[in-house]
Amino acid sequence: MAVNHLHLLLLQIIILLVWAIKFKASEASCQTSCGKVQINYPFGIGAGCFFNEWFEITCNISSSTPSGQPFLTKMKLKLAEDTAAMSFGIGVEMPAISLKNPSTGINRTGSPFFFTNKHNSFIATGCKKYAKIDITDESGSTTGGCLTISACDPLKGKKEGCYDFICPVPSNTTFDYGIVSKLNSTISQYCKTAFILDQNWVMTNYVNDPTVLRKTEYQKAAPAILEYGTRQCIQNSPPVCN
Known part of the structure; x- marks a missing residue:
């Protein structure tokens, strides 16, 4: 073998x-x-x-x-202007997933591209409650936890949802509504939108201003890293790749 x-x-x-x-x-x-x-x-x-x-x-x-x-x-994806050229992937404007519309997202099946925790994060925004969210894979094993961030004044934004969850990117083949339900049902029930985001962009933009994803230019898409090449995988079922 x-x-x-x-x-x-x-x-x-x-x-x-x-x-x-x-x-x-x-x-x-x-x-x-x-x-x-x-x-x-x-x-x-x-x-x-x-x-x-x-x-x-x-x-x-x-x-x-x-x-x-x-x-x-x-893939019909716009390339991101604010990501540097890389030898392992390319920056793209990843469409946001509306958690009220299960048909949104993209399908990577058959492509040479993938996401990893090394270069991307999963973020759910506009969440109506503070909670501890654990990420589980398809076998039910816990693979990581989510950080909860207050992105606005909860006393003034109850209708919109003031909390965001920053989570590890799970191992999967698509980026659609299904990924959210695999993470934790609480996210899809209480949040508005989901993103996969370039970790460098998260550190230089989102961490400095947690309201940035609520701005018009990022409500439909935001930068993420599509990687290609050989993944290093821990042979679980399914594999967890980094």
Whole structure:
């Protein structure tokens, strides 16, 4: 089993090297930025500039965005302007999940992308009560706890909900309403919106101002890190990946 895994890993490395060689040959003609976002291989704009269809970037130019607005083409996700270029992933504007509308979210099934606790956090906002929330996986084992933050004056904001939960990102294949019910039923019952957020963004923006996710520009989407490559997984059932 270990030998087969090693062969598969070597094959993946060879494929990446071949693509890297091909990319170097055409790199001079590849667009390296769109708007304020730097585009690095394996992501790319135009034929021959990206690893495969999952890594293709579309640069949409319009009268309102003359310098371009980049999107991860297949996932239909806008790239985040305020995240740095990375060798392990890419910053995207992750749609917020309305906890009153179970149809919202995205599906990563079949893609090479994933979320980990190392680079992202799960946040539920607009919660109507203070509570201790424990994260459990599908086997029922506790994998971590949530930090509760008061984001407004509870005496003035009872109708909206003044509490937020910051939680570890659970192991899963989608980001939709289902993830919330897997975390804890209390979250979906008492909160308004859920996000997966870039931890650096959380530390530099949210921690300094817990009301930031209530601002208009972040109510529909906020920065998160889509990672790719080899995950380090603890072989539980299901695996817990970091």
